[in-house]
Amino acid sequence: xxxxxxxxxxxxxxxxxxxxxxxxxxxxxxxxxxxxxxxxxxxxxxxxxxxxxxxxxxxxxxxxxxxxxxxxxxxxxxxxxxxxxxxxxxxxxxxxxxxxxxxxxxxxxxxxxxxxxxxxxxxxxxxxxxxxxxxxxxxxxxxxxxxxxxxxxxxxxxxxxxxxxxxxxxxxxxxxxxxxxxxxxxxxxxxxxxxxxxxxxxxxxxxxxxxxxxxxxxxxxxxxxxxxxxxxxxxxxxxxxxxxxxxxxxxxxxxxxxxxxxxxxxxxxxxxxxxx
Amino acid sequence: xxxxxxxxxxxxxxxxxxxxxxxxxxxxxxxxxxxxxxxxxxxxxxxxxxxxxxxxxxxxxxxxxxxxxxxxxxxxxxxxxxxxxxxxxxxxxxxxxxxxxxxxxxxxxxxxxxxxxxxxxxxxxxxxxxxxxxxxxxxxxxxxxxxxxxxxxxxxxxxxxxxxxxxxxxxxxxxxxxxxxxxxxxxxxxxxxxxxxxxxxxxxxxxxxxxxxxxxx
Numbered sequence: 446x447x448x449x450x451x452x453x454x455x456x457x458x459x460x461x462x463x464x465x466x467x468x469x470x471x472x473x474x475x476x477x478x479x480x481x482x483x484x485x486x487x488x489x490x491x492x493x494x495x496x497x498x499x500x501x502x503x504x505x506x507x508x509x510x511x512x513x514x515x516x517x518x519x520x521x522x523x524x525x526x527x528x529x530x531x532x533x534x535x536x537x538x539x540x541x542x543x544x545x546x547x548x549x550x551x552x553x554x555x556x557x558x559x560x561x562x563x564x565x566x567x568x569x570x571x572x573x574x575x576x577x578x579x580x581x582x583x584x585x586x587x588x589x590x591x592x593x594x595x596x597x598x599x600x601x602x603x604x605x606x607x608x609x610x611x612x613x614x615x616x617x618x619x620x621x622x623x624x625x626x627x628x629x630x631x632x633x634x635x636x637x638x639x640x641x642x643x644x645x646x647x648x649x650x651x652x653x654x655x656x657x658x659x660x661x662x663x664x665x666x667x668x669x670x671x672x673x674x675x676x677x678x679x680x681x682x683x684x685x686x687x688x689x690x691x692x693x694x695x696x697x698x699x700x701x702x703x704x705x706x707x708x709x710x711x712x713x714x715x716x717x718x719x720x721x
Numbered sequence: 722x723x724x725x726x727x728x729x730x731x732x733x734x735x736x737x738x739x740x741x742x743x744x745x746x747x748x749x750x751x752x753x754x755x756x757x758x759x760x761x762x763x764x765x766x767x768x769x770x771x772x773x774x775x776x777x778x779x780x781x782x783x784x785x786x787x788x789x790x791x792x793x794x795x796x797x798x799x800x801x802x803x804x805x806x807x808x809x810x811x812x813x814x815x816x817x818x819x820x821x822x823x824x825x826x827x828x829x830x831x832x833x834x835x836x837x838x839x840x841x842x843x844x845x846x847x848x849x850x851x852x853x854x855x856x857x858x859x860x861x862x863x864x865x866x867x868x869x870x871x872x873x874x875x876x877x878x879x880x881x882x883x884x885x886x887x888x889x890x891x892x893x894x895x896x897x898x899x900x901x902x903x904x905x906x907x908x909x910x911x912x913x914x915x916x917x918x919x920x921x922x923x924x925x926x927x928x929x930x931x932x933x934x935x936x937x938x
Contacts, residue, residue: 485766554932554934555931558931559930593932596933596937618934691937692937693938
């Protein structure tokens with residue numbers, strides 16, 4: 446942070462996302478919000494909140510329970526000069542929209558020789574831990590990270606939830622933001638005004654020399670908890686928050702202590718083990 | 722859902738069966754006191770909720786279909802819980818929603834300038850052009866799903882050949898001119914293929930050039 450750092454307040458993760466949406470909507474008339482129940486209801490996790498009253502139903506569009514169609518409209522809007530942010534009610538329902546995300550959004554720039562940009566942003570509440578059962582608790586981000594043409598981010602703090610959303614909007618390529626549902630009420634410092642958290646840059650959350658945890662999403666917080674337990678036993682753990690899983694910041698993730706001490710490198714993410 | 726799909730596809734059983742006459746109608750009740758001049762919001766919002774009635778009861782009561790209420794203007798007070806009614810006359814609603822009266826009358830008289838081009842409310846005009854591909858879907862397609870007779874029948878109806886014949890018949894085109902057009906088209910395609918063949922191959926590093934706006938690791 447430089448000397449001109451803006452004022453920082455405590456916000457919840459959901460409030461931080463809403464602030465980013467609000468800033469983007471106010472600054473750029475091509476930004477539109479789409480998703481199921483994001484209008485008057487304010488979103489399944491109350492992220493969009495009052496945006497429909499501020500910007501009207503033409504820019505905060507309640508879409509039918511038809512993810513393939515909704516995502517298709519979002520991709521088409523992105524191709525024709527808009528910056529749509531499409532919210533899946535649960536990331537699990539992105540399975541219904543795979544054609545538009547994987548075969549269209551990810552491919553169109555390459556298929557058309559670089560003549561088009563697809564600046565669409567998908568927001569996907571993800572992860573387990575809320576007792577929402579098997580069809581509402583998955584971590585599918587690895588699927589999307591596998592697809593050339595897509596960028597995939599997983600903010601773990603209110604600060605990064607805002608910064609990565611604003612960076613995603615500024616990015617000319619499709620970006621998927623996986624938001625862990627247990628994060629929405631988490632509070633933390635968030636600077637006022639516009640700032641971007643760079644896509645593709647990992648963040649070192651704790652410095653340590655004996656062992657390194659490279660983690661994503663909620664496992665970053667679990668790794669930090671584990672590091673506290675280790676510290677009581679004299680083991681200092683480094684915790685690296687990968688933050689973006691495509692492109693991946695291999696340089697930071699591979700960092701090793703320079704003094705040659707024996708070192709373990711552990712990885713943690715909430716995906717199923719196979720192919721995760 | 723999977724059970725419904727299986728039942729329909731494997732056992733030919735419908736999940737819901739339409740009857741041969743209207744049986745029920747979805748009307749609406751006011752959620753709150755509605756005053757003249759109020760504009761009704763959408764289904765699921767704050768002004769009204771759906772209410773199912775038999776068709777006879779709905780007609781007798783003048784119940785207004787729930788699905789047509791969005792954006793409607795209230796003309797008389799409706800207390801909370803009361804049925805929302807209307808005259809159910811389509812032209813009245815059209816005028817209230819700002820329709821052009823002369824186009825409405827043109828429709829009524831079956832004129833081309835009517836709202837439905839005088840076709841009696843059947844909506845837009847659909848043009849279906851049925852065509853047929855001579856060859857398989859790909860080189861590996863062995864056409865096992867169609868007969869040689871079927872293919873030959875369609876080839877005889879080929880629109881290009883028929884247009885050429887019609888133009889020659891009417892003296893617009895001569896047989897020699899038609900042959901020249903075909904030869905020119907063939908030459909153009911042949912030249913394009915040759916040009917493409919002799920063009921340089923792309924550099925392998927170009928393979929990922931347009932995957933993202935800028936290169937990523």
